[in-house]
Amino acid sequence: MTRIKEYSTIQENKRFALAQCPVTYVMEKIGGYWKPIILYQLSISDKRYSELRRAIPAISEKMLIQHLKQLEADKLIIREAKPVVPPFVTYRLSASGHSLKTIIGDMAAWAIEDAKGTFENVEG
Amino acid sequence: MTRIKEYSTIQENKRFALAQCPVTYVMEKIGGYWKPIILYQLSISDKRYSELRRAIPAISEKMLIQHLKQLEADKLIIREAKPVVPPFVTYRLSASGHSLKTIIGDMAAWAIEDAKGTFENVEG
DNA sequence: CATTATACATACTTTAGGGTAAGTACTTGT
DNA sequence: ACAAGTACTTACCCTAAAGTATGTATAATG
Numbered sequence: 001m002t003r004i005k006e007y008s009t010i011q012e013n014k015r016f017a018l019a020q021c022p023v024t025y026v027m028e029k030i031g032g033y034w035k036p037i038i039l040y041q042l043s044i045s046d047k048r049y050s051e052l053r054r055a056i057p058a059i060s061e062k063m064l065i066q067h068l069k070q071l072e073a074d075k076l077i078i079r080e081a082k083p084v085v086p087p088f089v090t091y092r093l094s095a096s097g098h099s100l101k102t103i104i105g106d107m108a109a110w111a112i113e114d115a116k117g118t119f120e121n122v123e124g
Numbered sequence: 125m126t127r128i129k130e131y132s133t134i135q136e137n138k139r140f141a142l143a144q145c146p147v148t149y150v151m152e153k154i155g156g157y158w159k160p161i162i163l164y165q166l167s168i169s170d171k172r173y174s175e176l177r178r179a180i181p182a183i184s185e186k187m188l189i190q191h192l193k194q195l196e197a198d199k200l201i202i203r204e205a206k207p208v209v210p211p212f213v214t215y216r217l218s219a220s221g222h223s224l225k226t227i228i229g230d231m232a233a234w235a236i237e238d239a240k241g242t243f244e245n246v247e248g
Numbered sequence: 249c250a251t252t253a254t255a256c257a258t259a260c261t262t263t264a265g266g267g268t269a270a271g272t273a274c275t276t277g278t
Numbered sequence: 279a280c281a282a283g284t285a286c287t288t289a290c291c292c293t294a295a296a297g298t299a300t301g302t303a304t305a306a307t308g
Binding site for chain 3: 008009010013048049050053061062065081085086087088089
């Protein structure tokens with residue numbers, strides 16, 4: 001995972017925004033390009049690492065793992081590794097993750113209303 | 125406003141995410157560092173450009189204008205300019221903007237609960 | 249004995265977005 | 279005459295996040 005500088009104006013402003021603005025807090029947690037898609041996939045069903053990879057073919061392995069680690073650190077998902085070889089790792093939504101589903105649903109509804117016809121299938 | 129390349133993998137993936145994922149669509153609209161804060165300020169009351177600037181002292185003028193233009197292009201806010209000099213420009217939420225308030229409120233509520241640790245140690 | 253599959257890790261590059269600083273045009277106040 | 283306030287605009291720099299490519303250990307399979 002990429003190092004970040006201890007100090008920079010961007011970091012300062014981010015801290016400011018996080019302290020002032022709960023919305024930014026949520027953004028920080030689900031605001032990567034792929035995070036909502038990962039969460040959507042996990043909301044359908046628990047999945048192994050490789051299942052996620054196949055479910056989202058366009059994502060690179062680095063991005064997948066990186067976001068999984070972040071989501072895990074933010075306690076939105078739970079990682080379970082069976083001590084076997086080859087490894088068997090399953091990801092699933094935590095309580096926080098599940099509680100986000102309502103919001104995500106509302107966001108999706110708003111988006112679909114706002115841009116009628118742009119979206120074909122998905123809910124996540 | 126900064127130019128973007130006609131083609132890049134990032135743009136490709138963004139298009140993919142936007143087409144597949146309504147959440148990403150919402151993120152695109154309210155996902156700048158300052159956008160939620162601007163929207164929040166305008167949800168309190170309509171404001172002139174300079175009032176916004178004073179309400180959010182940490183933001184640079186470039187960022188403020190840039191986000192205002194984007195929010196206007198996305199039809200979340202409405203810009204009204206009186207043809208006088210010195211200029212008198214007022215910004216206010218559009219209908220779309222107002223309809224976002226519920227979602228923003230829910231996000232804020234979730235953020236506060238999550239920060240408190242409400243969801244911790246509960247199984248998904 | 250080489251390939252495939254598991255679940256990652258890590259070095260390096262690119263790009264979009266954010267930040268800094270300065271300028272524009274026009275009027276009012278001192 | 280000059281500073282200050284209005285609402286921007288533009289040129290340039292820097293950083294965080296995203297992308298590319300390759301490597302790791304272990305076991306089963308052909």
